[in-house]
Amino acid sequence: MEENGMHGNDSCAPHCNGDSPSPEHRPEKEEEIRIGDPPLSKSAGKKLKKLQRYEEKKARQKAMAKQIKERSKEQKRQDWADKLAGLGEEERSNLIQAKVDARKERRAQMLQDRQLTKQKLKNAQQSGQNIVLDLELCELMTSGEISSLMQQIMYCYAANKKSSTPAHIWLTGCRGKIKSRLEKVPGFDNWHVEKEECYYIEALKERKDNLVYLTADSENVVKELDSSKIYIIGGLVDRNRFKGITMQKAEDQGIQTVKLPISEHLRMTSSQVLTVNQVFEILITYLELKDWKKSLMKVIPQRKRSEVDYSDPSNEAKKVTVSNDNSGEETSCTFESTEKEEEVTLQT
Incomplete structure (x- = not known):
């Protein structure tokens, strides 16, 4: 397949600029192929539409997960307040201090891990x-x-x-x-x-x-x-x-x-x-x-x-027996899954 004129000699020249439009202003057919690109086959078009539906579903799930997370945080804050309300002043003070100390310790560990990762990279x-x-x-x-x-x-x-x-x-x-x-x-x-x-x-x-x-x-x-x-x-x-x-x-x-x-x-x-x-x-x-x-x-x-x-x-000859619906005979064959991939892929 041709490289469409992309070579290292002019590689430092700037090309396309700008960002994609926001989701609310994005046209319905943003996946249209530019003029000069090979046209999508019928099968590829179906896969593309399926991917678009998947992306929309993923966006909805992400929004829902965010709402659930916020509700969980709010519930934890309420549980903490209720727990403190049922304690005496000294017990409440000790519990708060223990939580503060634990938080400081976690932050110190996180900072140390971050520094180690930075140095490693x-x-x-x-x-x-x-x-x-x-x-x-x-x-x-x-x-x-x-x-x-x-x-x-x-x-x-x-x-x-x-x-x-x-x-x-x-x-x-x-x-x-x-x-x-x-x-x-x-x-x-x-x-x-x-x-x-x-x-x-x-x-x-x-x-x-x-x-x-x-x-x-x-x-x-x-x-x-x-x-x-x-x-x-x-x-x-x-x-x-x-x-x-x-x-x-x-x-x-x-x-x-x-x-x-x-x-x-x-x-x-x-x-x-x-x-x-x-x-x-x-x-x-x-x-x-x-x-x-x-x-x-x-x-x-x-x-x-x-x-x-x-x-x-040792597994090379493993087979399964299947029945031939037409003849009633049994045939041995190696089993292979035909599961279809639906995720974004790369030529490697």
Whole structure:
């Protein structure tokens, strides 16, 4: 698939600006594809509408959860007031002081943890495994897809903060709509990541030989992570409109490609397409465990993989018997789930 004219030579020039309209002013068909983009198939159109309904439902659930949380807080305040009202003056004073002391202790612990995390991320920027989130492909995406990608980037950073072996994250091609969305995230300015408006091919041109693009279309399976390499995850949420684009892009730029060893360790129930944050979490989990199978099992949801571990030779011949309705004969066949995925996905 073509790159639609996106190359590193003019990567530092500013592109799209401005934010998406607020929900109340957003047109009904904000997901319409721009002129020049491949048209959505009937199946993809249905999936898109289904995703829109899901997003609307999620917004309603979020509002309801907020109301429940506020009611819970109010109930706790009332319970506390009732508890104090039933105590004598000395008991009430001691209880209040104990609560104040516990709160101070929690805050001190939180401050200490925050400082340790901050230092850990600073160290990762100096010596951690380099992982690039390629945001160049945002120029091909709709407003809703960019919002989904923004959420996935947030999940990546949250996972990196929790990791005992955090990576050195690069956000390349961070400009236009995706940049304006991220800048609205509380604390984004303080993230310990490299934020580059230029594309990776320009920002890391001195280390081009070490660039490695992760794409499911590659014939090369990654055996282990090389600390000298810079692994690139394509930030593309496209509803399968741009199949093979990351592989084509890497080939055009003359950089190496690899794919995760998913089929070597797991039997997936559907495709091997994962979200940005899932790919990122697999990488940082591997940095900690040094075991691909454990890393994949820990990150990939159960619904995406078979109950039976077919990578184990002892399970290879496990079959189930089904009845043929037409002939009444019984036939042995290997069982595979056909569960459909409904979440936002990424080509890797």
